[in-house]
Amino acid sequence: MTSNTSVRAGEDLLNASLQKVEALLTATYTDHPLESHVNAMCMHVISAGGKRMRPRLVLLSALALPNFNADNDLDNICHIAAAIELLHTATLVHDDVIDKAPLRRGQPTLNDTDGNHAAVLAGDYLFTRCFDLLQKPRNFDIITELSRTLRQLVVGELYQLEHEGDVNLSLDTYYETIYHKTGVLFELAAASPAITLEQYYDFIAPLKEFGRKLGIAFQIKDDMLDYTADSSTLGKDAGTDLNDQRITLPVLMALRHLEQSDPQGKEQLLQAIKEAQLEPVLQAIAATNALEECEKQAQQACDEAIASLAVLPPSEFKEALISLCHKALQRQN
Numbered sequence: 001m002t003s004n005t006s007v008r009a010g011e012d013l014l015n016a017s018l019q020k021v022e023a024l025l026t027a028t029y030t031d032h033p034l035e036s037h038v039n040a041m042c043m044h045v046i047s048a049g050g051k052r053m054r055p056r057l058v059l060l061s062a063l064a065l066p067n068f069n070a071d072n073d074l075d076n077i078c079h080i081a082a083a084i085e086l087l088h089t090a091t092l093v094h095d096d097v098i099d100k101a102p103l104r105r106g107q108p109t110l111n112d113t114d115g116n117h118a119a120v121l122a123g124d125y126l127f128t129r130c131f132d133l134l135q136k137p138r139n140f141d142i143i144t145e146l147s148r149t150l151r152q153l154v155v156g157e158l159y160q161l162e163h164e165g166d167v168n169l170s171l172d173t174y175y176e177t178i179y180h181k182t183g184v185l186f187e188l189a190a191a192s193p194a195i196t197l198e199q200y201y202d203f204i205a206p207l208k209e210f211g212r213k214l215g216i217a218f219q220i221k222d223d224m225l226d227y228t229a230d231s232s233t234l235g236k237d238a239g240t241d242l243n244d245q246r247i248t249l250p251v252l253m254a255l256r257h258l259e260q261s262d263p264q265g266k267e268q269l270l271q272a273i274k275e276a277q278l279e280p281v282l283q284a285i286a287a288t289n290a291l292e293e294c295e296k297q298a299q300q301a302c303d304e305a306i307a308s309l310a311v312l313p314p315s316e317f318k319e320a321l322i323s324l325c326h327k328a329l330q331r332q333n
Contacts (some may be wrong), residue, residue, distance in 0.1 A: 156180025
């Protein structure tokens with residue numbers, strides 16, 4: 001059983017590490033006058049904050065490893081955590097351009113304030129900063145894995161474009177898409193300490209599994225929130241998925257239920273989806289208890305994530321990883 005003193009010391013170490021990550025994220029990029037505008041745009045996005053869930057995941061996964069040497073290795077892990085957060089932020093900037101999104105985290109997006117061209121360049125610049133941060137650990141394996149992750153993220157966007165408006169989307173394809181969109185980055189975050197520190201090779205697979213399942217649970221909840229939260233809570237426009245013709249799990253579950261119980265109701269829902277009419281779609285989701293089924297799917301992914309942590313010894317950091325799973329399901333934005 002972990003003592004209160006040990007828990008407090010662990011919290012202090014985690015908080016100090018998160019502050020280090022934040023400092024790395026907000027460090028001045030260059031003093032070159034030609035880069036001042038793109039620097040300012042990048043700082044606007046980074047300063048908007050967010051949950052910092054991915055760097056927290058990196059740090060907790062490292063600290064939960066048996067006999068992790070914080071004195072020798074934590075600085076490198078902080079650089080990796082910051083790099084992964086910059087990778088995540090860069091993809092959000094590009095996603096906002098693709099989706100023509102006016103809001104992100106309750107703030108105007110770069111494409112809304114500065115235009116698509118500038119926003120794309122800012123996203124590209126964040127990618128370069130991501131790889132700059134990886135020069136400190138000097139580890140080829142983590143660079144290779146990050147490059148693979150970036151490739152998979154692009155595949156996820158292509159999957160999404162390919163299946164835009166596809167009301168016949170299979171559950172397998174839905175899960176494959178959200179793995180590429182979200183799960184792959186959580187997978188990288190969770191496993192990156194074990195990938196970087198060669199003595200933890202045997203922990204890579206279970207930590208990847210943890211990150212993958214956590215990411216899937218997180219994305220299912222995200223898809224649910226688009227139909228349950230209002231714009232002020234979400235920090236972006238509610239109903240965005242429907243407007244962009246993204247067919248996500250709440251709609252898929254409603255369609256599957258109506259196909260068996262109410263074919264006419266299914267046709268009405270299909271028409272509402274086609275016309276992006278939010279209210280009748282919300283009514284169909286409520287009438288079919290689709291959100292309850294989504295909750296079950298998210299909970300199952302969460303349970304599988306937690307089960308994969310059996311490889312780790314008991315510690316306050318392992319408990320914090322488990323807590324991340326519960327928080328992913330309980331969040332309201």
